[in-house]
Amino acid sequence: MRMIYGDSIVSTVAKLCITANYKLRTDVKQSLKIAGRREKGLAKYALKTILENIDIAAKEHIPICQDTGMAVVFLEIGQDLQVKGNLIEAVQEGVRIGYKNGYLRSSVIDEPLGERRNTGDNTPAIIHTNITAGDKLKIAILPKGFGSENASALQMFKPTDSMKKIENFIIETVRKYGPNACPPLIIGVGIGGTFEKCAELAKKSLTRQIGKLNKDLNSRKLEKRLLKKINSLGIGPAGLGGKTTALAVNIETYPTHIAGLPIAINISCWALRQAQAVI
Amino acid sequence: MRKIKLPLEDKVLNSLKIGEIVLLNGIIYTARDAAHKRMIKKLPFDIRGQVIYYAGPTPAPPGRVIGSCGPTTSARMDIYTPLLLKMGLKGMIGKGNRSSDVIKATKKYKAIYFVAIGGAGALLSKKIKSAKIIAYRNLGPEAIYKLEVEDFPVIVGIDSFGKNIFKKSSGRVYSAF
Numbered sequence: 001m002r003m004i005y006g007d008s009i010v011s012t013v014a015k016l017c018i019t020a021n022y023k024l025r026t027d028v029k030q031s032l033k034i035a036g037r038r039e040k041g042l043a044k045y046a047l048k049t050i051l052e053n054i055d056i057a058a059k060e061h062i063p064i065c066q067d068t069g070m071a072v073v074f075l076e077i078g079q080d081l082q083v084k085g086n087l088i089e090a091v092q093e094g095v096r097i098g099y100k101n102g103y104l105r106s107s108v109i110d111e112p113l114g115e116r117r118n119t120g121d122n123t124p125a126i127i128h129t130n131i132t133a134g135d136k137l138k139i140a141i142l143p144k145g146f147g148s149e150n151a152s153a154l155q156m157f158k159p160t161d162s163m164k165k166i167e168n169f170i171i172e173t174v175r176k177y178g179p180n181a182c183p184p185l186i187i188g189v190g191i192g193g194t195f196e197k198c199a200e201l202a203k204k205s206l207t208r209q210i211g212k213l214n215k216d217l218n219s220r221k222l223e224k225r226l227l228k229k230i231n232s233l234g235i236g237p238a239g240l241g242g243k244t245t246a247l248a249v250n251i252e253t254y255p256t257h258i259a260g261l262p263i264a265i266n267i268s269c270w271a272l273r274q275a276q277a278v279i
Numbered sequence: 280m281r282k283i284k285l286p287l288e289d290k291v292l293n294s295l296k297i298g299e300i301v302l303l304n305g306i307i308y309t310a311r312d313a314a315h316k317r318m319i320k321k322l323p324f325d326i327r328g329q330v331i332y333y334a335g336p337t338p339a340p341p342g343r344v345i346g347s348c349g350p351t352t353s354a355r356m357d358i359y360t361p362l363l364l365k366m367g368l369k370g371m372i373g374k375g376n377r378s379s380d381v382i383k384a385t386k387k388y389k390a391i392y393f394v395a396i397g398g399a400g401a402l403l404s405k406k407i408k409s410a411k412i413i414a415y416r417n418l419g420p421e422a423i424y425k426l427e428v429e430d431f432p433v434i435v436g437i438d439s440f441g442k443n444i445f446k447k448s449s450g451r452v453y454s455a456f
Contacts, residue, residue: 042298042434046396049432053402062401063337063347066420103346105337105420116313118419147352147374147397179445180352180375182397238396239375239445240298240434271398 002078002135004279006085009137012277013094016141017071018102020275021063024054027210028186028247028272035184035237035244043242047184050237050270065271068104069143071095071125072203078134088127091139096121107146128200140207140276148185148269151177154199157261166263167226173265174230174246179239182269186210187230187249190264191219192256202266205250207274219251237270282430286328287369292391295435297444302430303393307332307372311351313421314414315359323414323423327367332395333374335420336404345410345426349400350374353392357381364388372433376445386441393433394444406431 029051036047057064073091077083083090099106099122108123109116132138153173157166170189178185190201214220226249236242247270256262283291285305295301307330310318317323333353337346353373360371361384369390374397377385385392395403407426414423436444 042300045300045434049396049399049402053396053399056405057347057401060401060405061340062343062404064401065398066335066337066347066349066400066404067351068337068347103338103340105335105346107335107420118421120419145398150352180354182374238394238434240394241444269398 001080001082003082003084004137006083006087006090008279009083009087009090009139010094010097012139012279013073013091013141014098014101016139016275016277017095017098017104017143020141020143020273021068021102021104022061023058024064025272025274028270029054031210031247032184032270035247039237039242039244042240043236043244046237046240047244063104064273065145065269066105067107067145067147068099068122069145069273070108071122072142072144073125073127074140074142074204074207075127075129076132076138077129078136079131080135081137083137091127092123092125095125096123137279138276139279140274142203142206142274145269145271148181148267151181151267152202152265154195154262154264156195157263159259159261161261167229169263170226170265171229171233174267175233175235177267178233178235178245181267182271183235183239183246184237184244184270185246186268186270186272187226187246188266188268189249189251190266191251191253191262193254193262194256195262197254198262198264199266201252201254202264205252206266206268206272208250210248214251216253219253223249223251280432285330287330287391289389292369292389293439295391295438297435297438297442299435300432301435302432303330303428304430305428307426307428307431308413309334309336309424309426311335311421312355313418314423315356317415319359319362322366326363328369330370330372331363331368332372332426336410336424337400337420339410345404345407345424347400348404348407349398350395353377360384364390377437377443382437382441382443385437386439389439391435391439392437394436395433403431
């Protein structure tokens, strides 16, 4: 059985936290560039500023955004892999070190309803684990800013609810909260599963590259339709008006119960940051 | 692009119209959620005529004045803003739309709301020439910083006549964060 040590997890996670916050995903950057070509006026100005910002961040080593997020970590753990040490604690330590050494902001507070004291090291991170085949550990980190996280929503629909009702829920969520969530947005949608599963699906869907087609044909059609409708809202880059309110709608589905149809929307700002590695 | 000197002179303030891109020069103060909660009980600095920037920067690495420093969502401060405007605050910088109460108060007290491009923290940090924590140090990134800015780019979002750019772009005004 293959064995890896906690130390290598700590250093990998630390590095990923830093990389993700300084260097934007290339597919997102490319998509922003294309959007810039079709906009004019303030929308064009906003996109130009955003693209300049991405370059400054990478070249001069300044975090893309001051909200360096709550670290969302996806772990895919090969079932034939043995971890020496405490896996979860190693990830937390990696976040702690990465945020400190990378001069990233500590944005996590302890008791949500209490004193709301800053924990000072951006931990705890949110860790999702999944057991897969093989003997590797795949780590993906999404530092998630809360300007867009706050714009997210979940609703339990009935199986008999119309498609129109579901689409309206998604579009209305973007209409209401979109201007504040740093558009152009990437809209993650989770459909099916249980209450918590569909929220996780929505988050996970953000990891799909922009332009990479959904394997499920129905989802692909719905993504296309929703993107068109969302971009006709006119919110535009930075909410200042324009054609580009969203860069993509990404849908993930999962089987669900005969009585239910959970739908979750997890919105990402244009600064969709992500970095991953395989150990 | 017009260069605007801070503090804002009435004449200049009244000449600003929604959608205009301007470059701010002078002093601004950061304050976000936790600072606002404290400020309304006891003001840590004289806000009369001043501009507040809704922001919480990343730590400054060695050799830099400040870290990444872009705007946060303004709407979360909406419940405090009318009172601060009444107390003499003249300007706000943030991202996103504002509540109808804030729009009304902005008009009533002849103030202005500037929009900075959300997420552009790296670019905006380069327009900050000095930074000093003046209150609530224990709040970490939520402390109040006094910033000296040079050609800090913003867009007029709500002008002193109560005109609102977001009404134009999305057709509706929402009181949501």
